[in-house]
Amino acid sequence: MIILSILAMTCLVFLSRYLFLEPRLPLRLSPGVQKLLSYSSPAVLTAIWAPIVFTHGNTLNASAHNPYLWAAMLAGIIAWKTKNVLLTVVVSMAAFLVLNLIVWG
Incomplete structure (x- = not known):
């Protein structure tokens, strides 16, 4: 079956x-x-990233200590200013790693 x-x-x-x-x-x-x-691509992408960025453990996490939120905001700004996908991904992943491991680790 x-x-x-x-x-x-x-x-x-x-x-x-x-x-x-x-x-x-x-x-x-x-x-x-x-x-x-x-409009389908932005809607699907938003449905993927929004729960990852704004929730943790089935609760809303919009605090200033959320590394996902900071990296997502940085990614949005870099994408808006440079329009370079590779640069956006690399810099925002590096920022997330630094925030998650070093700042709030």
Whole structure:
């Protein structure tokens, strides 16, 4: 049953990607749907990072001693100013490591 479920999900994911990525198929999305889909990436990323940054042990942790919050704010500022993904990731990870191990370790 598990193998059948995995195969069914594989087929579903492949077909949903294939329909939109194959240039020979006449399927095109309207501009309104394309604009609506442009919000899906930020929404999914926010759903991933927000619980990591703001919660610890199933409680809200928005204190000044939260290294996740400081590193996330730094990452946001660096991304906004430089628009360089690699620099943002490396500097914010280093800042998190320093804050977590040395400052509040």
